[in-house]
Amino acid sequence: MIVDQLxxxxxxxxxxxxxxxxxxxxxxxxxKPAYPVFIRRAEDADQLVWNDQCMTNLAATLKRREVKxxxxxxxxxxxxxxxxLIMLAKESQIxxxxxxxxxxxxxxxxxxxxxxxASCDVHVPRWTDTVIRETESQAAxxxxxxxxxxYADLEAFMRKTPEARLAFWRAEFGRCVKCYACRxxxxxxxxxxxxxxxxxxxxxxxxxxxxxxxxxxITRAFHLAARCAGCDECARACPAHIDLRLLNLAxxxxxxxxxxxxxxxxxxxxxxxxAYSLKDKEDFIG
Amino acid sequence: xxxxxxxxxxxxxxxxxxxxxxxxxxxxxxxxDLVQYARxxxxxxxxxxxxxxANSIKEFFFPRSEILYRYKFTGKKIELSDVVNDPVxxxxxxxxxxxxxxxxxxxxxxxxWDYKDNFYDKRRDAATVVTMACTEHDDACFCTSVGCGPAAxxxxxxxxxxxxxxxFEVRCLTGKGRALFQGKTQPGERTAEIPPxxxxxxxxxxxxxxxxxxxxxxxxxxxxxxxxGCAACAYTCPTCHCFDIVDEGNAYGGARVKNWDCCQxxxxxxxxxxxxxxxxxxxxxxxxxxxxxxxYPDKFGEILCTGCGNxxxxxxxxxxxxxxxxxxxNATPSLESVEPV
Numbered sequence: 339m340i341v342d343q344l345x346x347x348x349x350x351x352x353x354x355x356x357x358x359x360x361x362x363x364x365x366x367x368x369x370k371p372a373y374p375v376f377i378r379r380a381e382d383a384d385q386l387v388w389n390d391q392c393m394t395n396l397a398a399t400l401k402r403r404e405v406k407x408x409x410x411x412x413x414x415x416x417x418x419x420x421x422x423l424i425m426l427a428k429e430s431q432i433x434x435x436x437x438x439x440x441x442x443x444x445x446x447x448x449x450x451x452x453x454x455x456a457s458c459d460v461h462v463p464r465w466t467d468t469v470i471r472e473t474e475s476q477a478a479x480x481x482x483x484x485x486x487x488x489y490a491d492l493e494a495f496m497r498k499t500p501e502a503r504l505a506f507w508r509a510e511f512g513r514c515v516k517c518y519a520c521r522x523x524x525x526x527x528x529x530x531x532x533x534x535x536x537x538x539x540x541x542x543x544x545x546x547x548x549x550x551x552x553x554x555x556i557t558r559a560f561h562l563a564a565r566c567a568g569c570d571e572c573a574r575a576c577p578a579h580i581d582l583r584l585l586n587l588a589x590x591x592x593x594x595x596x597x598x599x600x601x602x603x604x605x606x607x608x609x610x611x612x613a614y615s616l617k618d619k620e621d622f623i624g
Numbered sequence: 625x626x627x628x629x630x631x632x633x634x635x636x637x638x639x640x641x642x643x644x645x646x647x648x649x650x651x652x653x654x655x656x657d658l659v660q661y662a663r664x665x666x667x668x669x670x671x672x673x674x675x676x677x678a679n680s681i682k683e684f685f686f687p688r689s690e691i692l693y694r695y696k697f698t699g700k701k702i703e704l705s706d707v708v709n710d711p712v713x714x715x716x717x718x719x720x721x722x723x724x725x726x727x728x729x730x731x732x733x734x735x736x737w738d739y740k741d742n743f744y745d746k747r748r749d750a751a752t753v754v755t756m757a758c759t760e761h762d763d764a765c766f767c768t769s770v771g772c773g774p775a776a777x778x779x780x781x782x783x784x785x786x787x788x789x790x791x792f793e794v795r796c797l798t799g800k801g802r803a804l805f806q807g808k809t810q811p812g813e814r815t816a817e818i819p820p821x822x823x824x825x826x827x828x829x830x831x832x833x834x835x836x837x838x839x840x841x842x843x844x845x846x847x848x849x850x851x852x853g854c855a856a857c858a859y860t861c862p863t864c865h866c867f868d869i870v871d872e873g874n875a876y877g878g879a880r881v882k883n884w885d886c887c888q889x890x891x892x893x894x895x896x897x898x899x900x901x902x903x904x905x906x907x908x909x910x911x912x913x914x915x916x917x918x919x920y921p922d923k924f925g926e927i928l929c930t931g932c933g934n935x936x937x938x939x940x941x942x943x944x945x946x947x948x949x950x951x952x953x954n955a956t957p958s959l960e961s962v963e964p965v
Binding site for chain 1: 654655657658660678683688689763849852853855859868870872881883884886889891904905906938941942943947
C-alpha cells in the first residue's frame with residue numbers, strides 16, 4: 339500500500355533528520371477532501387493518508403512564511419504537482435537540494451476525477467528523491483497524450499462566437515467576490531505583494547465589479563502565462579466555481595503553440611519568458 | 625390550526641412580486657454543480673432540495689462592492705454627488721435558510737449601533753425575508769451549537785415548514801410577513817413537524833472563555849497551519865461584515881467605494897510603517913474566531929456565527945469554524961486544563 343510506504347518514509351526522514359517537516363495529506367474522514375498536514379514528529383506519521391481525495395497541490399504550501407519557518411521540508415507530490423515544483427525551481431523560488439521530494443504515482447484525483455486527469459501524462463513523478471508506486475503498476479512513467487486531448491475543452495469553447503464567449507466570462511466573473519482563493523492556493527502566485535494588493539497607486543480596482551473582476555482575472559492569467567503548471571487548484575478552490583481551468587488551458591495552448599513549451603515538464607528546459615533566444619519571434623514588433 | 629400555502633400559490637406570489645417591479649432572491653442552480661442565492665427571473669427557477677447555498681443572503685443587504693458617492697474634478701473644484709437616496713426595488717427573499725436570515729439582526733446592530741448606515745438600512749427596509757425550515761443537514765452544519773436551529777425565527781418575516789409534497793405551513797412572524805401572505809393561505813388542520821437539527825458539536829461558552837484566555841496560545845497557529853489565507857470563508861459567511869473604503873477613479877473623477885474585506889488577508893492589518901500586528905496566519909485565524917465568539921458577544925450579547933457551515937464546506941483546505949472549534953474542544957477537554965501561555 340502506498341500509504342504504508344509513505345508513513346514509513348515520513349517517520350524515517352524525520353527521525354534521521356533528513357527533513358524537519360513532511361508536508362503530506364491528512365483527512366478528517368474517508369471520502370472527504372484531503373488537506374495539507376505538516377508532520378514534524380516521526381510518531382505522527384500515521385496521520386498521513388493517500389487516496390483519490392488527495393487533490394491539493396502541496397507545492398503551493400512552500401511559499402508560505404509559516405511553512406518556511408518549520409525547517410527543511412519533504413513534500414509529497416503527484417506528477418502534476420511536481421510540474422509546479424519544477425517551475426518554482428526555474429524561477430529561483432526554491433533550491434531543489436534543500437527540499438526532499440516524495441513522488442507518488444497517481445492515476446486520477448477527485449471523485450469523479452478532476453478534469454485535468456483525463457489527459458494526464460505525468461502519472462509518475464520524475465524529479466524526485468523517492469518515488470512510491472503501486473506495487474502492481476505497469477503504467478509508464480510518462481504517457482503521451484495528444485495535445486488535442488489536453489485542449490479539448492478549450493477547443494470546444496473557442497468554437498463559440500466571440501459574443502458568446504464574452505457572455506460566458508461576464509457570467510463567470512460576475513460571481514467573483516475577490517476572495518483571492520485562486521491566488522492563495524496557486525503554487526506560482528508567490529509575489530510577496532500581489533499587484534491586486536497595491537494601493538499606491540491602485541492598479542487593479544479592489545471592487546468586485548465587472549471592471550475589477552475582469553482586470554483581476556486577466557492580469558493574473560497574463561502573469562501566469564507559460565508559468566501555470568495546470569494543477570487547476572484555482573478552479574477547485576473557487577467558492578463561485580468560476581471556470582478558471584479554461585483560462586489556464588488558453589495560456590498553456592498559447593505557450594505550446596508559439597514556443598513548444600509546457601510549463602514544468604522538462605527540468606532542463608528554459609522558460610520562454612525567462613530566457614533569450616535568437617529564434618524568438620519578432621514579427622509582433624511593428 | 626395552521627396556515628397553509630401550496631407550492632403553486634407560493635410560486636404565483638413570487639411571480640406577482642416580480643410583475644409588480646420587485647426583485648425575488650432565492651436559491652438557484654446557477655451552474656450544474658453550484659447552488660447560490662441569486663436574483664430569479666421567475667419563480668420556476670427556484671430550487672428545492674438544497675442544504676445550504678454556497679453564498680449567503682448577506683450580499684443583497686451589504687453588497688460586495690458599493691458606491692458611497694461619486695466625485696468629479698473640474699480644475700481645482702471638486703464636485704461630489706450622493707447616491708444614498710437612489711431608490712431600491714422591493715426585495716423578496718424566498719427560501720432563505722434560517723441560519724442565513726439569523727444574520728440580519730446581527731448585521732442590524734453592526735450597521736446601526738452608532739452610525740446609521742443608510743445604505744444597509746434602505747435595503748433592509750425594502751426586504752421581506754421568507755425562510756424555509758431545514759429538513760436535512762450535513763456534516764458541516766452546526767446551527768444548534770450557536771443558538772440557532774433548523775426552524776429558527778431570527779431575522780425572518782415568515783417561516784415556511786414543509787407539509788407533505790406540495791404545501792408549506794406558513795408562520796408569519798412580522799407585519800411584513802403577514803402582509804405578504806394575506807389572503808394567500810388556507811387554514812388547515814395539519815401542523816408541520818419541525819425536524820431535528822444537527823447534534824451539538826461544541827460548547828460556545830467554552831469557546832468564548834477559551835478565546836479570551838488564550839490570546840498567545842500556540843494552538844491557534846498549530847490548528848490553522850494549513851490555512852491558505854484567502855477570504856472564501858468570510859465572503860460566504862452570513863455574518864462576516866468587515867469592509868474597506870477606497871477611492872477608485874482617475875484624474876477626472878471617480879467614486880468612493882465600500883468593498884468587502886477580510887481579516888484573513890495579511891494586508892488587512894498591515895501598517896504604513898511596515899509593521900503588521902497580525903503577521904502570521906494563526907493570529908489572523910484567532911482574530912476571526914475571537915471576533916465571532918468573544919468580541920462581538922461582549923459588545924452585542926450574541927454570537928457572530930449562525931452555524932450555517934459554509935466556511936467548512938467551501939474552504940479549499942477543509943478548515944472552517946467548526947473544524948477549529950472541534951479540535952480546540954478535543955484538545956482542551958475542560959477549562960481547568962487550559963493554561964494561558
